[in-house]
Amino acid sequence: MGKMIELTASDGHKLAxxxxxxxxxxxxxxxxxxxxxxxxxxxxxxxxxxxxDGYLAIAPAMFDRVQKxxxxxxxxDDMTRGRExxxxxxxxxxxxxxxxxxxxxxxxxxxxxxxxxxxxLLTWRxxxxxxxxxxxxxxxxxxxxxPEESAISPKVPVLAxxxxxxxxxxxxxxxxxxxxxxxxxxxxxxxxxxxxxxQRGSYNAEAAKLARERTLAFFAKxxx
Numbered sequence: 562m563g564k565m566i567e568l569t570a571s572d573g574h575k576l577a578x579x580x581x582x583x584x585x586x587x588x589x590x591x592x593x594x595x596x597x598x599x600x601x602x603x604x605x606x607x608x609x610x611x612x613x614d615g616y617l618a619i620a621p622a623m624f625d626r627v628q629k630x631x632x633x634x635x636x637x638d639d640m641t642r643g644r645e646x647x648x649x650x651x652x653x654x655x656x657x658x659x660x661x662x663x664x665x666x667x668x669x670x671x672x673x674x675x676x677x678x679x680x681x682l683l684t685w686r687x688x689x690x691x692x693x694x695x696x697x698x699x700x701x702x703x704x705x706x707x708p709e710e711s712a713i714s715p716k717v718p719v720l721a722x723x724x725x726x727x728x729x730x731x732x733x734x735x736x737x738x739x740x741x742x743x744x745x746x747x748x749x750x751x752x753x754x755x756x757x758x759x760q761r762g763s764y765n766a767e768a769a770k771l772a773r774e775r776t777l778a779f780f781a782k783x784x785x
Contacts, residue, residue, distance in 0.1 A: 562609045568621060568661040576625040576658050578665070579605050581612035589695075589784030590666025593620040594659060594676030594683050596758075597643030599632040603760050607677075614777055616784075617669035621662040623683070626654050635761050647679055655683050656691055663693040671695040671784040675776065677757060678703050681721075688715035696720070696783035698776050701727055701754055706734035711741045719745045720779040722772045724752035724765075748775060 563581035570576065579600050591611045595604045600622050608618035624631040627649040633639035659674070666672045673696040676684035681702025688697035690713075697715065700722045704710055719742075723735050732749075739747045750768035755761045757769045 562612055563605060563618075566619075566665075568619075568658070568665055570657040570661040572657055574626060574654075574657070576661065577622040577630070578662055579608055579620040579622075580665075581605075581608040581618040583612050583615045583617060585615070587617040587669035588615040589617070589780065590663075590669035590672040591616045591618045591780065591784075592659065592662045592666050592672060592674045593618055594674065594680030594687075595620060595623055596678040596680055596755075597647045598635065598639060599624055599643075601632045601634065603758050604677075607675075607757075610773075611675075616673075616780070617666055619662045619666045621658050623655055623658055623680075624650060626650060626658070635758070652686065656687060659683060659687050660691050660693070663687075663691060667693055673698065673780045673784050676700065676702065678755065681705060682710070685710065685713065685715070685719070685721075688717050688719050689713045696780060698722070698779060700757055700772065701730060703729050703754075706730055706738040708737075711738050715742075715745070718779070718783055720776065721745055721747045722757075722776075723747065723749045724754060724756050724763075724768070725749050726752060727754040729754050746779070748772065 611618040675698040681699035684699040752765035752768040756765040
C-alpha cells in the first residue's frame, strides 16, 4: 500500500520516510514514530493500518542521520544494535525529523502523532515542543514517566497507553505520571512492554485491539 519518500528537515537534512495513502480523501494525517528497530515491516504495517482507516500515514526514518536504511527485527542482537544506534540520535535531531514528517502529513489536514517505545517518548516530547500537531498518542514511551519527562507540558490533547507488567516502565511511575497530568487520558493494560507489536513475544492481541480502537476514536475526535 505504501512507498518510500524523502523528507527535508528544517536544517536541510534529507531523510527517508514510509508513506501510506488512504483509498479516498484523507481524514487527516498521522505521523508514526518508530521503535529503536527502524522503519521495519511492523512499523510499515502500522502505517498501512492507519491508511486503511482513512488517514495519510507517514513514518519517518528517525535513524537516517546516523545510519541510513536501518531496519532490524526483535532478537537480542537486534535490540543491542537498536539501542546503540538510538544512542547516537540527539533529541534535537529527532524532533527536527518528526517535524518534517508532520509538515508533510499536514497536506491531509490536521495531524496526529503516534509512537511506540522510544517513539512513544518522542511523541510525548513532540506534543510539547513541535508545532503543527492536533493530537498525540504515545504507546509505552520509555522514560516518559520519569520526573524530568513528566515535567513536560503538552500543547495538544494526549492519549497514553501503558502495560502494567512493563519492566521498562514501573507501574508506580505510571501512577505518578497520571497524578502529574490529569489532562492526559491514560490507559493501563494487562500486558508488558511492546504489547502492540505482533512480531514480539510480548504481543497482547486483546490489549493491542483495545488500544487501537481508543486511538482511532481519539484521532477521529481531534483530527476530523
